[in-house]
Amino acid sequence: MNFTELNLKRESCRAYIEKEVDREISTQIIKEALNAPSACNSQPWKFVLCDGEKANDFTKFIKREGSKINQWTDQVPCFIVLCETKAQLMASLNCNSQKYAQYDAGLAAATICYSARDKGLGTCIIGVFDEAGIKEYLSIPEDVKISLIITLGYPKHEEPRAKMRKDLDDVLSYNNW
Amino acid sequence: MNFTELNLKRESCRAYIEKEVDREISTQIIKEALNAPSACNSQPWKFVLCDGEKANDFTKFIKREGSKINQWTDQVPCFIVLCETKAQLMASLNCNSQKYAQYDAGLAAATICYSARDKGLGTCIIGVFDEAGIKEYLSIPEDVKISLIITLGYPKHEEPRAKMRKDLDDVLSYNNW
Numbered sequence A, B: 001m002n003f004t005e006l007n008l009k010r011e012s013c014r015a016y017i018e019k020e021v022d023r024e025i026s027t028q029i030i031k032e033a034l035n036a037p038s039a040c041n042s043q044p045w046k047f048v049l050c051d052g053e054k055a056n057d058f059t060k061f062i063k064r065e066g067s068k069i070n071q072w073t074d075q076v077p078c079f080i081v082l083c084e085t086k087a088q089l090m091a092s093l094n095c096n097s098q099k100y101a102q103y104d105a106g107l108a109a110a111t112i113c114y115s116a117r118d119k120g121l122g123t124c125i126i127g128v129f130d131e132a133g134i135k136e137y138l139s140i141p142e143d144v145k146i147s148l149i150i151t152l153g154y155p156k157h158e159e160p161r162a163k164m165r166k167d168l169d170d171v172l173s174y175n176n177w
Helices: A003-009 A023-034 A051-063 A072-074 A099-118 A131-140 B005-011 B023-034 B052-062 B071-075 B103-116 B131-137
Strands: A045-051 A077-085 A122-126 A144-151 A172-174 B046-051 B080-086 B122-126 B146-154 B170-173
Touching: A003 A023, A003 A099, A003 B023, A003 B103, A023 A045, A023 A077, A023 A099, A023 B005, A023 B170, A045 A051, A045 B080, A051 A077, A051 A131, A077 A099, A077 B170, A099 A122, A099 A144, A099 B005, A099 B103, A122 B023, A131 B080, A172 B023, B023 B046, B023 B103, B046 B052, B052 B080, B052 B122, B052 B131, B080 B103, B103 B122, B103 B146, B131 B146
Parallel strands: A045 B170, A172 B046
Antiparallel strands: A045 A077, A077 A144, A122 A144, B046 B080, B080 B146, B122 B146
16 A cells, blocks of 8 residues: 555544454554654654553543533544653754654654554544553653553554545645745 | 655664655655644644755754764755644633643654655754744744754665664553553
8 A cells, every 4th residue: 555545544543343453463553653753853752552451551641521522532442642751952053952742742643543554454533532541550750741542552453534625725825835 | 655664764864875756656645644643633734845955054043063963964955943832722621722732743753754665765853953043044934933943855775774772661651550
């Protein structure tokens, strides 16, 4: 599958079949995430993979009581917790070391989504969660920020939904705004 | 090329041959970027493509006087200026509308880098630039933030360099920090 096809197949997957993700596969996906670019190649990230029995109780940190948000996550066999770690930028940049860390997390997260889809897996990026609860559950240090959580599993539906996107003309221009 | 191969081939490319990028190709790359995921599918981005003669003078906004930073950009035939626009998140999230915009920019930027590489082009993400100068040069509104700039062109070297990355064991753990 070339990237144009992969790009169309990747979607935010919120329905999974009951099937574990082998550690060999989830680890390979993280290996590919490490090859993502980052500002000054600082790689300000650490990935904590939550799978097996530990994943069963993890959902309580991302479902919001009395809301529909993330209720579908009960079926997810594996979660990737993307943490922001201290970046070391070139001194000559003379800026806050974490200035680019969120861009870098996005670069790694996209890599995970494409890598997983290419291997037949689905992903969904989650930005709302009980950060303190997860830190305690996974022994993540107090001073580490959790950037994003990415679900990983085998999709229930093979064919992607139609994509709802802004019109190209509204978000692309040439040589002038 | 599958994604595992593409992931290894993508690198930050800082040497290009003298060859323009057809608008058909650069536009297709942006089309694929639009399919990137974003928080609440809010797509808080606009892409301004700077190519042709307009690209020649663009480099002055990214080269830093008296420094080696980005001096190689004279050869670049096309620049993609990734702008952050106002995001519309679900009201129930009850947070700053731009909270996820930098992650989203990273997701789009990674999509551009992989899409371009799959088509035989190279990219490099640039985070240091004269934002005010670029806004004036491309008539970008005052209240719009420029997130990142991505160079686009045909690589001088086909084979990627060896990747320098942190050890997997230092940045991946299972079910515990």
